[in-house]
Amino acid sequence: MGSLILPYRTRKNREYGLTSVADFGMPSGVLKNVLDDYAAFIDFAKLGVGTGYITPNVKEKINLYKQYNVEPYCGGTLFEKAYIQSKVDEYLFFLKNLDIHWVEISTGVIKIPIEERILIVEKIKQDFNVIGEVGSKDVSIEMNANEWELEMKELINAGCQYVIAEGRDSGTAGIYNTDGEVKQELIETMSTNINNNKIIFEAPTPKSQMFFINLLGPNVNLGNVKLHDVLLLEAQRCGLRAETFFLEERKWTLQL
Secondary structure, three states: OOOOOOOOOOOOOOOOOOEEEEEOOOOHHHHHHHHHHHHHHOOEEEEOOOHHHHOOOHHHHHHHHHHOOOEEEEOHHHHHHHHHOOOHHHHHHHHHHOOOOEEEEOOOOOOOOHHHHHHHHHHHOOOOEEEEEEOOOOOOOOOOHHHHHHHHHHHHHHOOOEEEEOOOOOOOOOOEOOOOOEOHHHHHHHHHHOOHHHEEEEOOOHHHHHHHHHHHOOOOEEEEEEHHHHHHHHHHHOOOOHHHOOHHHOOOOOOO
């Protein structure tokens, strides 16, 4: 069979079209097998929630990711735990000792004013690549589109390489309703007014991934992807699933 015509897909090392996986404790032996086959499709690996602090042989796991050209970092919950205990400096020292170069600044569990987050970003951006997360894991906390846009823009202007749109690993908070449906109007407003190459949309399910691919194209940045879904996601990006079958025939007006 001759070469198929597929949508344009960025390749590593890329600045957009990112896939960021969530590692909630996959054993290193199993992880190596996954990376042997699928590392070309993975850009970032988040050690989810606070697992980076208690993972046995965490240094070996971090080195394994780096061996396969995948950037590891700790989930924002661990940063928030350090923040509320006034141990951010100790946390950053912990990351340096692990040779982790990316840090997530979030407010998913506790409320940290945007002004305070900006000060933290400006303080640490000389030593780390910073990812700022916007949105709360608490479904009772509602942000309107203007608030999402303002916080994202301010974090990017302060020095964040990317901003994450909170969705939880369950896809039931932040940019999602409690039933798992994407807040489409919010996403369309957000991605129209901000360079969406700078936004990582948390999309933990194939359904949510298909939504973002069909709206923003095959090179949308997606996060909280399950490790065992990596190949399926790449097939979706390449127009090789029914729901994304005609991607190569479309033009993407929102992708900047």
